[in-house]
Amino acid sequence: MKNIHLILFTAFVLLTTVDLKAQGISKGAPQSIPASLLKISDQMTTNLIFPHAIKSVDRGNRNILVQKANAVENILQVKAEKSELPNSNLTVITEDGSFYSFALEYQEVPQNLNLKIQQAGNSDLADFGNQIQAESELEETARKVATKNRSMPAIRQRRFLTGIALTGIYIEKDLLYFQLRLENQTNIPYDIEQFRLFILDNRQSKRSASQELEQSPLLVYGDAARIPAESTQTLVVVLPKFTIPDQKHLKIELMEENGGRHLKIKVKNRHLMNAMQVD
Template sequence: MKIIHLILFAALGLLTTVDLTAQVISRSTSQPIPSSQLQISDQMTTNLIFPFAIKSVDRGNRNILVQKASAVENILQVKAENSGFQNSNLTVITEDGRFYSFAVEYQEVPQNLNLKIQKAGNSDLADFGNQIQVESELEETAGKVATKNRSMPTLRQRRFLTGIALTGIYIEKDLLYFQLRLENQTNIPYDIEQFRLFIRDKRQNKRSASQELEQIPLLVYGDADRIPAQSTQSLVVVLPKFTIPDQKHLKIELMEENGGRHLQINVKNRHLMNAMQVD
C-alpha cells in the first residue's frame, strides 16, 4: 500500500508541476494588445494623426485603401474601396517603435473623420533591432539598381521639356525595385509636390467614384524633392512584391509644386512579370 501511495503522490506532484509550468509559459508567451475601433467609408476619408512618423502599414485586406498625407510623415488617410467592405484590421508601426492596432468596420458616415492617436504604452513597443540592417541592405541594393542600364522598353511621358521614365523593374527577396529616370531640360527647377504610386482601374465610369490603392514605398533612393534645371537623375522606388489585377494598372505620378508640369506613366501587370533579378 505504501508503494501505491508513493506512486500516487509522485503522479499528483508531477501533474501539479506540469500545470504550473503550463500556466507560467502561457503567461510569459501571450499578452493580448487591445485594438481600437475604426470606422471607414467609401465616400469619405478618415485621417489618423500619429505622434511620430509612420514606419510601416499592414492592411487586413485590399479593400482598405491607405496613403500617407502629402508632405507629412505622421498622417495616414484611410478609406474603404466599396460599400460591400467586410470587417478587417489595420496595423501601424511608427518610427519610435510603437505598435497600433485597429479593428476596421464600414460605416457610410463615420462618427469621427479626424482622429489624433495617443502615444501607445511601453508594452506596445515593436522591435526594430534588425530594421537598421535591413534598411542599409535596401539602400545598397537600390544603389546597384540606380546604376544599371535600361532593362526594358522604356515607359515615359514628356511634357514641357520635362519627363519621367521607367527604365527597369527588378526583384530581390520579395521586394520590387522600380528604376526611374527624371529629366528637366529647362532652366526652371522642378520642385516636386507629390510623388505617388497607386493601383487604379484602367477605365473609370464617369458616374462612379475613383478608387485608388496607394502603394507606400519602403524606400525612395534618390532626390524625390527636386529636379534641378538642365539635369537628369535616377530614382529607385522599393515596394513589397505585388501583382496587378485584371483591368487595373499601376500609375506613377509626379506633380509639380505651384506649377503645371504634371507627369504620369502607367505600368501593366505584364511589365511586372518581366522583373529581373538584381545581380
C-alpha cells in the same frame, strides 16, 4: 486543530496547482490581441494619426478606401466606398514595428473623425528582422543601379518636351530598385512639387483618389527636387519588395510646381516579375 491544518494545506495545494496550470497555458498558447472598434462613413473621412510612420496597411476588403495624407507619413485617411459596408477590419504596421488592428463598422456620421492612436505595447511589435539595410548600403547599391544601362523596354510619358521613363527594375536583399530617367528639353527648369508612387485600381470609382495606397520609398537617390533646363538625369527609388494584386497597378507621378507639365506612368505586376538582380 488538525482539521484546520488540513484545510489550509488543501487550499495551498489547490492554489499552487491552479497557478502552475495558468503558467503552462500562458507559455504554450497564443495570445489574442484585441481589435479597436472604428466606425467609418462614405461621406466623411476618418483620420488616424499614428505615433510613427506607416509601413504597411491591409484592408479587410475592397469596400474600404485608404490613403496616406499628402506630405506626411503617419496619417492614414479611411473611408467607406459605399453605405452598404459589411463589417470588416483594417491592419496597420508602423516603421517601429508596432501592430494595430481595427474592427470596422459603417456609421453615417461618425462621432470621432480625427483619432490620435496611442503607442502600441511591446507585446504588439512586429519583427522585421534585418531585411532593411543601413542607409549607406542602400546608397551604394542605388549608385550602382543609377549607372546601369537600360534593362527593359522603357515605360515612359513625354509632355511639353519633358519626360519620365522607367528603364530598369532590380532587386537585392528584399528591396526593389526602380531606375528612372527624367528629361527636360526646354529652357525652363522643371521644379518638382510632388513625386509619388502609389497602387490603385485599374478601374476606378468616382472617388478614385481615395483608393490610392501610397508607397513610401526607403531612399530616393538623385535630385527629386528639380530637372534643370536642357538636361537628363537619373533617379533610383528604393522600396521594400512587393507585388501588385490583380486589377491594380503602380502609378509613378511627377507634379510640377506652379506649372502644368505633370507626368505619370503605370507599372504592372508583370514588370515587377522581370526584376533583375543587382550585380
